[in-house]
Amino acid sequence: MTAELMSERRLAVLGKPIAHSKSPALHAAAYDVLGLPWVYERHEVDESTLAEFVKSRDSAWRGLSLTMPLKQTIQPHLDQIDRVGELTGAVNTVLFEWGGDTVHRAGFNTDVPGIVRALRAGGVDTVRRAHILGGGATAASAIVAASELGAESVLVSVRAPERAAALVPLAASVGLTIDIATFDAARDDAATGLVVSTLPGGVDVPLTFADDLRARVPLLDVAYEPWPSTLGQAWGDAGGVVLSGLAMLVHQALLQVRIFVGGDPFAPLPDEESVLAAMRAAVGLEADGTPVRK
Structure with a gap:
């Protein structure tokens, strides 16, 4: 690593609310294994304060992680966005690349x-049809x-279908057929092979899943606080x-660390398996993504 990277750098996760975020623990674990004296913080920032926060960073700053409600509002403040960010309209990582007093912000x-x-770590390698709960930035991802x-189609369940209209061209652009339904009208079928809930933590899901589907189909509930969620418990x-x-x-944070360290989400870190193991341990997960068995 360069002498520049070995010096103390600052990073942070932004969002509102943000006190619950596990990102500082994950990143601290990674930089400890990598031997980097970097400081990773959390800051409560919303749409009204985002621009000022981003523009006021100095050359000590290496990057930012973004969570709700900022993933779809950061774009105007960036100089470049990667293909997946442009495709989904959602950016969760910002890299600051400094040249003297000038900064290039890449999303x-x-x-x-x-x-x-x-x-895949949890054993889900292929999916024919996915059922996604919620219609925001994480649903797009x-x-x-x-x-x-490998999915051919998706069902998206939302409270207000008109607010998920942007997901229709997105699905078409990646070769998927899409059905958007209200929670009370959503219906699964035998092709459903995955359920993903992108609803905020603590929100009750206004949808009932049959026992046989819950036993057969894996669930990824992107919420983790509080845990187990009502849906996760039922599953x-x-x-x-x-x-x-x-x-x-954990896995998206590992790719963020790749970006912050090497500028490339596809370039593995030195001794990456040890880095990933430390990050999982920091939040109590086994290699398959389930809680550590006590």
């Missing part, structure tokens, strides 16, 4: 590969992730495979 979406990697797992009670948002968070 990335690591949620899509984070979802794919988390599901889940649609692209489903496509990468586990039926004997189904349940992954919390921590599994996705």
